[in-house]
Amino acid sequence: MKKMGDMLLRKEPFEEIVIGNTALVRAMVESGTRVVSSYPGSPTPEIAIAIRSIPEDQRPFYFEFSTNEKVATEVAYGAAVNGHLSTVFFKSVGLNVASDTLVQLSLVNIIGGMVVVLGDDPGANSSQNEQDNRHFARMSYTPVLEPASPAEVYMYYKAAVMLSQKHHMPVILRLTTHVCHAKEKVAFAGLQTKSFDDTPRFDVRNGPYIPLTTEVFAMKRQALRNLDAVAKYAEQTELNRIVDHGNADLGIITMGLPFLSLMDVLESVETKPDILKLGVVHPVPRGLIRKFVARHKEVKILEELDDILEQEVKRIAYDAGLSTRIVGKNDVEDWVGEYTADKVYHVMAGTWPELLPSKLAKVDQGEGIPARPAQLCPGCGHRSAFFAIKKALSSTDITVADIGCHTLGYLPPYEMGELLMCMGASPGMGSGLSLFNDSRKVVAFMGDSTFFHAGLPGIVNAVFNRHNITLILMENGTTAMTGHQDHPATGRNFNDVTEKVPVRSVLEGLGVQNIYEVDTYQQEKLTVLVKKAVDDDLFSVVIARHPCMLKFTREQRRKKGYRAKRVDIDQGICDRNHACVGAFGCPTFKRNIDGSVEINTDLCIGDGSCIQTCPTEAISPFKPLTRVRQ
Amino acid sequence: MNEFNTYLIGVGGQGIGMLSEILIRAADYAGHRVKAVDTHGLAQRGGTVVSHLRLGDRVYSPMVPKGQAHLVVALERHEALRGLDTAAKEGGDLVYYDTVWQPLGERLGHDEPAGNSLVQEQCKRRGIQCHRVHDPGLDDPRMQNVVVLSEIGRHGLIPGVTHDHYRSAMQDLLTGPLLEKNMALYDSHNA
Numbered sequence: 126m127k128k129m130g131d132m133l134l135r136k137e138p139f140e141e142i143v144i145g146n147t148a149l150v151r152a153m154v155e156s157g158t159r160v161v162s163s164y165p166g167s168p169t170p171e172i173a174i175a176i177r178s179i180p181e182d183q184r185p186f187y188f189e190f191s192t193n194e195k196v197a198t199e200v201a202y203g204a205a206v207n208g209h210l211s212t213v214f215f216k217s218v219g220l221n222v223a224s225d226t227l228v229q230l231s232l233v234n235i236i237g238g239m240v241v242v243l244g245d246d247p248g249a250n251s252s253q254n255e256q257d258n259r260h261f262a263r264m265s266y267t268p269v270l271e272p273a274s275p276a277e278v279y280m281y282y283k284a285a286v287m288l289s290q291k292h293h294m295p296v297i298l299r300l301t302t303h304v305c306h307a308k309e310k311v312a313f314a315g316l317q318t319k320s321f322d323d324t325p326r327f328d329v330r331n332g333p334y335i336p337l338t339t340e341v342f343a344m345k346r347q348a349l350r351n352l353d354a355v356a357k358y359a360e361q362t363e364l365n366r367i368v369d370h371g372n373a374d375l376g377i378i379t380m381g382l383p384f385l386s387l388m389d390v391l392e393s394v395e396t397k398p399d400i401l402k403l404g405v406v407h408p409v410p411r412g413l414i415r416k417f418v419a420r421h422k423e424v425k426i427l428e429e430l431d432d433i434l435e436q437e438v439k440r441i442a443y444d445a446g447l448s449t450r451i452v453g454k455n456d457v458e459d460w461v462g463e464y465t466a467d468k469v470y471h472v473m474a475g476t477w478p479e480l481l482p483s484k485l486a487k488v489d490q491g492e493g494i495p496a497r498p499a500q501l502c503p504g505c506g507h508r509s510a511f512f513a514i515k516k517a518l519s520s521t522d523i524t525v526a527d528i529g530c531h532t533l534g535y536l537p538p539y540e541m542g543e544l545l546m547c548m549g550a551s552p553g554m555g556s557g558l559s560l561f562n563d564s565r566k567v568v569a570f571m572g573d574s575t576f577f578h579a580g581l582p583g584i585v586n587a588v589f590n591r592h593n594i595t596l597i598l599m600e601n602g603t604t605a606m607t608g609h610q611d612h613p614a615t616g617r618n619f620n621d622v623t624e625k626v627p628v629r630s631v632l633e634g635l636g637v638q639n640i641y642e643v644d645t646y647q648q649e650k651l652t653v654l655v656k657k658a659v660d661d662d663l664f665s666v667v668i669a670r671h672p673c674m675l676k677f678t679r680e681q682r683r684k685k686g687y688r689a690k691r692v693d694i695d696q697g698i699c700d701r702n703h704a705c706v707g708a709f710g711c712p713t714f715k716r717n718i719d720g721s722v723e724i725n726t727d728l729c730i731g732d733g734s735c736i737q738t739c740p741t742e743a744i745s746p747f748k749p750l751t752r753v754r755q
Numbered sequence: 756m757n758e759f760n761t762y763l764i765g766v767g768g769q770g771i772g773m774l775s776e777i778l779i780r781a782a783d784y785a786g787h788r789v790k791a792v793d794t795h796g797l798a799q800r801g802g803t804v805v806s807h808l809r810l811g812d813r814v815y816s817p818m819v820p821k822g823q824a825h826l827v828v829a830l831e832r833h834e835a836l837r838g839l840d841t842a843a844k845e846g847g848d849l850v851y852y853d854t855v856w857q858p859l860g861e862r863l864g865h866d867e868p869a870g871n872s873l874v875q876e877q878c879k880r881r882g883i884q885c886h887r888v889h890d891p892g893l894d895d896p897r898m899q900n901v902v903v904l905s906e907i908g909r910h911g912l913i914p915g916v917t918h919d920h921y922r923s924a925m926q927d928l929l930t931g932p933l934l935e936k937n938m939a940l941y942d943s944h945n946a
Contacts, residue, residue: 126930142783167795250794274817307817308779308791388815466820494836495858495866497766499802533800537863606800706862712801715857716864725856727896728768 129178138315145275145305149214149242149298150175152282154185157319158212159237160204161188162197164578165607166216167251168305169244173610173619181620185319190610190619193548193578194219198226198241205237206334208326210286214242216251218547220258222579230295231266231351232344234331238290240282241267241297247382247429248463250302253528253547255462257430262297262407266348268355269297269407270364271381272304276311281404284364292351299406301429303463304382356408364404365413370397375477376421378414378438380406383429383464390469393482398425409437415445423450425476429464452476500533503713504678504732506645506671507531507599511539512709512738513648514568514597514669517655522566523558527551527580529572530606530673531599538710542570549579556583556592566659567594573628574604574612581635587664588636595658596666599645600628601673609676632666639665646671646734678730690731691747694722698743709738756787756811759914760819762842763806765830766856773928774828774900775806778913780924782810785916792817803834810913826912827883828903831856833869839877849878850886850906852899886910890944901937905944918945 132141133151143151149172153161163173176188187204191197194215201213213223220227220243227241246252262269268288272281278300285296333340359365368388375398379387384402391397401417403409418424418438426435435453442451454460455475462468474481501508511534518524526532526542527550534541544554555569571580576598587594604610611617613626632640639661641654651669658665681687692713694705699722706714706722713729714722724747736744761778765771772793779791787810794805807819824842827849829835835851843849853871860866871887878885890902907913908921922938929937 126934127927142779142789171795303792303817306792306795308793309789309817310783382816385816386818389820392813392815465818466816470820492840494833494840494869495860497801497803497833497837497858499767499800500859502768502800530800536859703864707864710859710862712856712859712862714862715855716862718868727854728856 129175130180130183133175133179134183134316135313136316138313140310140312142308142310143275144171144308145272145278145300146171147175148275148279148311149282151313152279153212155314155316156283156286157185157210157321158286159186159209159321160201160211161186161213162191162200162211163214164191164194164197164219165604165610166219166244167607168246168300168302169214169216169242170608170610171305172214172242174608177619188619192613194223195226198223201239202226202230202235205235205239206233206327206331207237208324209237210239210290211237212240212242215244217243217245217256217258218252218254220261222548224261227261227267227295228265229336231348232336232341233334234293235289235295236293236326236331238286238293239295240285240289241295242282243297243299244305245299245301247301250463253545255430257433258297258299259407259433260431263433266352267295267297267407268352268405269299270404271299271406272404273381273384273402274304275307275309277404278304279311279313281364284362288355288358292354294348294351299381301382352408355405356411359405359408359410360412362405365410366402366404367417368400368402370399372396372399373420374422375399375480376401376417376424377427378403378417378424378434379427380404380434381429383427383469386464386466386469387427387473389466390473390481394480396480398480403434406434409434411441414438414441415447418442418449418451419445419447421449423452425473426451426453427464427469427472428453431460498536500536500712501530502675503711503728504674504730504734505530506601506669506674506734507534508709508711509648509671509734510597510599510645510651510669511541513645513651514655515539515541517652517659518566518568521564522568522659523555525551525555525558525567525569527569527571527575528606529575529599530601531570531572534570538708548575549581549583552580552583552587552594552596555594555596556587556590559592559594568655568659569594569596571596571598572605573598573600573602573614574610576628576631577613577626581631584632584637585635592664593662594664595655595661596664597655598628598666598668600668600670603673603676605673605676609673628668637666638663640668641665642668642670644671645669648737674730674732691724691726691729692731692733692735692744693747694724695743695745696721698741700741700743702740704738704740705735705744709735711735756914757813758809758811759787759826760814760824760844761808761826761828761913762819762824762838763808763828764834764838764842765804766834767801767804769804769830770897770900771804771806771830774830774904775808776928777904777921777924778808778907780927781916781920782808782913784920784923787915788812788814790814790817803837826850826907828907830854830899830903832871832874833858835874836869836877839874839881839883843881843883846882848884848886848910848912849874850888850903850912852903853887853889854896854899898937898940901940902944905941908941909945
């Protein structure tokens, strides 16, 4: 078997099939990156999986999952001003959390170099929006490199390191979901043995590091000069390249994954437009763009999400007095969704209809096939929680969700968590919903990793300003949705055993007076406690706890002597009231056409949380029949 | 070869990631240029998961355009229907493992169950060769993907990729008793 950890440390050059996230880690190792930090979020957690594949004693850098993206950015920054090459990575909306720190980075002299790896998510595959983070780059004077494939991820990270170390400025490596997760064969260079000088090199003389009014203008001028230097680099680097089809009429400027989609679409086109594919997307190479625009009659800006490049190109053309027709976004649809080949076909057909062959194949969109939304796993403690909490509330009460697996409670049959915003927002939103409201109780949900990430300010605010809401902390002992990363209450960090920061102690320390605790499998008790909590006339918290059963079951399966368990339905007792399949809704239950209910033995883990939901007591743990010898 | 697209579809937890990893490595052993992408993250929690695999010298993006899959591989009956609808190219192949993980609507009694005849009708209407596979003797549902793999190998459904390529790919990814079990299952379906 090939081992990822061996591959990432291999000395001699080699080729391997990898995803973009893995290619990135090899680039970190080759570049001598010394400190890496993150907060988990799709599409980036596989970067940490690759890092974990390298045994800690052989790992050439320090890695941590920090409590949130802002802290992670600060850890990477602190290391970099001490002289270490550092990298922080997180998902698209993580940058909103990190932004307070990020906008300052270009103002300071980052002597070790620092790369910010962003996992943006056009198409909102696993995010609450599809925000275009190039806006942040412009606001913060930070260069952006944007690879289109795993091979480019590997190459561009090294370029980002070179730029960052040369100009002592942060550089953003902007990945998107299907670049992070794309797989292809990448040719890797050999690994030079690096010796690190770990002398702490922080020195105020490298500063200023204090951005007060007297210093801010000078710092800003330096940031802009650094950006100018990168713009000069952008003019000559091979990261920006032209696919020359000798077309004097039509040209297209694009970047990232949309470039690959475009190449697919143009495969069946005879007279192909020329393409300028940008790798340095901020600051753009103005001269290169000017020349490209000037030698075509029409230029299309093929740009996913917002019209940032379009504005740049039009400005360049205006300044140069060019008469080329420049076509950017045509309508709202051009702003929406991921630029897959199908999408690019439509965008291009709206621009140059005569260029493309008539649409390849008519495709049904899976209409009429029952949808299969993501759902809580068999045995999930959140299912028991929602089932029990629903009984405690009136149908007019307001339930507020937060980010995490429990967000899935909004689906039927629970329909719990009717609003969702972003990490840690539920107590704040809930507090607002409780104002001038004596008739509808407000219940907010929050997971345990979110509690530490961004939950605390909203909770303190509820205590401080005496908001009368109930917070239900869905504590499953892990960061489940992103792949079971540890958090401060688990007693482990990425590298080692550590002191637990128990959720209850934190709440007590914050001055929360009413705290109730229960395992969610004790459904009746949970119902009683939630009723009590919502009747309290002050802020109260219910810690609804059960370990993540996906994680737990995986761990059990690895143990020696593991025996699979499941439940069974006594068809003689079952009166087809459907509490199990309808109201409790574990995916293990299967409803037959005749109304009978069966167990899907592929799915059931035998946790037994369903047993108490059956009014006729037809469900019981499965006992294999004992063979009786004749 | 210019282009050969495979679209894999199933439910989170069925082992689609391992199957797609075996296919891409086998295709690489067969000398094809390969591009692929899996869905990760949220979708894994019991939702539909999809994996794209593209082979050939004239492919660029890792994602199979709609209606352009020469081969659709499904690990569940409803997902076979979804894969046919969204991805299958006329005249191609469908391999599906005939198990049912009821979607939410069916469990709540809102949607009609999908029968096998629906899959067959769809395939017939669109000139797609239908391969239904099912192994009633399988004790571990997580090995259904290998039964599907055997069917792909047995009929040579991916051009140029042979049994040896699939075996080499499995050796890259598995070890010990797990490798032996999966290899034995693969071979037993090809005996």
